[in-house]
Amino acid sequence: MAALIVIGILSSVFIFGLKTGIGCGFSKTGWKVVFVLCLLYFVIALVAGYFMDAIDVTSFMSSPLASAIHITLALFLLAGGIVTMKKWHSGCDVSNKTFLIMVFPCPVCMAALLVSCVALSTVVELDGILIGALVGVVFVISILITTFVMKNLSKITKKLNINFEGTPDTLGAIMVFIGLFYLVAAIMIPAYIGAGAAASTMPTSYGTAELTILAGVVLLILFGAVLTAAADRSREKSA
Template identity: 85%
Template structure:
């Protein structure tokens, strides 16, 4: 059971690294810059592991400050994504600037690393630095793998006989999608934590908070699919007019 818990926590760390990897993959960022980002995130993970016992993560995640951070990041991502798509259709590529919103360390990612360190400390008997190093390694692997896949996505899809090429338009759509996710998270996370705290001692396998989370995730998936389809149609129309 402990092994499964560790795998689950590290899998969530890997998923959080996808945001940075996607931003690097769909932009023109070189591998040297990606390496610097990986080193930066690894150091942040080490710091999170060292200070994990000094911060009350649950109280912070349910506080108005956490919600304000989520909303601010969401607005930046939404604005950056829309600008990226509009400028690309106008013949200007600004992805080498707007992608920074995705890849730079944000309070949400740092909180995710801290939460992961705290969760791992409950199931493994390691020092804080060692736990931080483990989390950092998984996060770095996620960035490197995602960046490689995104940079070679057109080649991969070509082998599968799928016509796809990652453009700044795609990056903009991804930024909008992640921005919406952060916006929904700003509402759901504090509500879920408060609901879990106020829940009675009688165990419940599935309740209203779980339904809210699932509904939000489903809505984001549907919107993301629709947004991607709209971007593809827009590219097709633009190519036909040329």
């Protein structure tokens, strides 16, 4: 059972590394930059393992500061994705700049590394630095594998008789999608944590949290529809 828990935790770490790998893979950046980013994330994982007992992640994730960070990051991703797609359709590639929004260490990834270190410490008896190193290695492997796959995606799809070219336009679309996801997360996470904490004393707060989440999802759908319509008009004009 302990082995399954460890595998599950490390699998979640691997998934969080996909965002950085996708950003590197669909941009025109070289492998030197990828290796520097891997080293940076490995160092962050070591620091997370060392300080994992001194930081209350739950309190931070439910704080207004965490929501503000989520929303700011979401807006940067949305803006960067739209600019990347618009510039690409006008004949200009800015992915070597906008991809930094995807790959630069954000509070969400750092919190994920910290939570993973804390979770592993309850299952395996290792020093904090070693736990951080294990989490960092898995995160780095995720970045390298994803980057390699994304950079060679056109070759892979051709072997499967699928015509797909991974371009900066694809990177922009992914940035918009992840930005919308972060926007929903900024609403959902504090609402659920606050509802769980106040359930015993304020039963009606759960209903308020649910309504907030529902409103956020509706706004997300409407915003996605507006973005789709704007992208279609932009393509028609460029054509």
